[in-house]
Amino acid sequence: MISSSVTATATASDAATAAPERRATRPRADALRNRERIVTAAREMFVEFGPDVPLDEVARRAGVGNATLYRNFPDRPALVHEVVLSVMRRITARVEEASAAEADPFAALVRFAHAAADERIGALCPILSGAVEKDHPDLIAEGHRLETSVQGLFERAQAAGGLRADVGVGDLLVVLSQLTRPLPGTGCPDFDRFVHRHLQLLMDGFAAPARSGLPGSPATLEDLRTVS
Template sequence: MARSGDERAAPGRARRADAARNAELLLSAAKELFDEYGPEVALDDVARRAGLGNATLYRHFPTRGDLFVAVYADEVDALCLRGAALLHEPSAAEALFDWLDGFIVHVATKRALALAATESPDGRRTELFDRWHESMRSTAESLLIRARDAGAVRSDLSVGDLLALTSAAAMVSADTHHARRLLQFLRRGFEAAETDPPTPFSA
């Protein structure tokens, strides 16, 4: 009896589903190990943590750089998706500072991974870094504009100011707890006051 089109396609779909599941297992394992030991972790350990063979790892991620890029891209996507969801929160101020809390932890803990994912002798990954930076900047700007329109933050606060100060605090922090503490101090400077300057500073 001839098989239907759906039946003939089933093995192909199953293989694609297996491949997607394996890629997710590898990304999840890599994230865990990078968080625990940094990006210098052995790739064999990634495959072992995922419960897969080395051949499967290299089939999905032929080089260490490919794995770094995939993991960091996933981290940026999650941060930006979180920002998009927060745009629907009732409080514009809490939405902005909730996202900044995630952002400052991201910078404090993922800087080594970001550098590993973008360092290349010929600089080919610079475009990737710029794209990730622009994605996060766009997300921050949307949240900032909403908070500014609500009168919750200073009218002269730009997205460049916001991210520069938050990133600097993340990079000098001792750990994530310290980074979050620094953000609370920054928040007092970001928030609108009764004497909010009427005109932005221009260089």
């Protein structure tokens, strides 16, 4: 009887000890907010100044201490990796939001293009070219999800007759990349005003019926992978 009581007491004590340990492994809400602030600040500063911006400046813009930044991201590659993942997720979300907001697939494609431009995806191309491990499983999985979403929206717009037949999704991504790639540290103060104006002119060129024939063949996602 005494033995059973001791065993029960020990079991209860072990459970009580284990519970705080399990709770301690869960990130606190403020820790998650700090991490998100760091990623947001890094994304903004990478766009403005390139991926070599001092991490102390990233921490300052995020409103956290250096120790908090390095606790979340021990080195620059870890932070760049998370920024690229974040942007991929955000752009995929823009596809879903545009599709839900617009009944017409071509209108949804145009809406997505403007939303993607706001993410300044072209500014990430130099980062992707050498600052991250492009073969990382997380990046491959998120990239596949993004490509599938954009390709699906593109194909729906063509099937509905609103998007000309002689273009490929790669053509759209090249347009977005070129229009949203300001030189690091030399941002145009009227960027937002001009990029959306010029993007709309280009999106009008994607609409069916086509006003003229295009030289060459449509750019595909595979073409872009070959170039990169």
